[in-house]
Amino acid sequence: xxxxxLYRVExxxxxxxxxxxDGEGVVVDVKKVVEENENLEIEFRxxxxxxxxVGEEGKVIxxxxxxxxxxxxxxxxxxxxxxxxxVEQTEYENE
Numbered sequence: 001x002x003x004x005x006l007y008r009v010e011x012x013x014x015x016x017x018x019x020x021x022d023g024e025g026v027v028v029d030v031k032k033v034v035e036e037n038e039n040l041e042i043e044f045r046x047x048x049x050x051x052x053x054v055g056e057e058g059k060v061i062x063x064x065x066x067x068x069x070x071x072x073x074x075x076x077x078x079x080x081x082x083x084x085x086x087v088e089q090t091e092y093e094n095e
Contacts, residue, residue, distance in 0.1 A: 001042065001049040004034040009060055020066045029052070033061055 008030045009021065031047050054060045061073040068076075 001030070001034055001047060002054055004037075005031045005051055005054045006059060008033065009067065020068050023062060023065045023067045026067055 005026075008026055027047050031042055031044065035042055041051065051060070051062075055062055058070045061068045061070050062071070
């Protein structure tokens with residue numbers, strides 16, 4: 001299940017250029033892929049439990065109803081923080 005999570009999130013980024021995904025859609029997709037490949041039925045609570053493990057490792061970040069790859073999320077967060085700092089900078093305002 002964990003591999004299915006990571007595969008789905010990374011594959012979405014590579015193929016579609018997506019940096020964020022709809023959380024519910026990802027759950028349904030991962031469940032379908034894992035069930036087809038493993039030829040077994042998986043409960044949604046098991047899917048969420050594995051997603052939480054992946055999240056605890058920082059590989060996937062959940063925010064509201066969206067999911068990001070961890071490194072993409074932190075890159076964007078850092079970029080936005082730096083842009084905000086530059087815009088709010090007043091040190092050279094009078095020059």
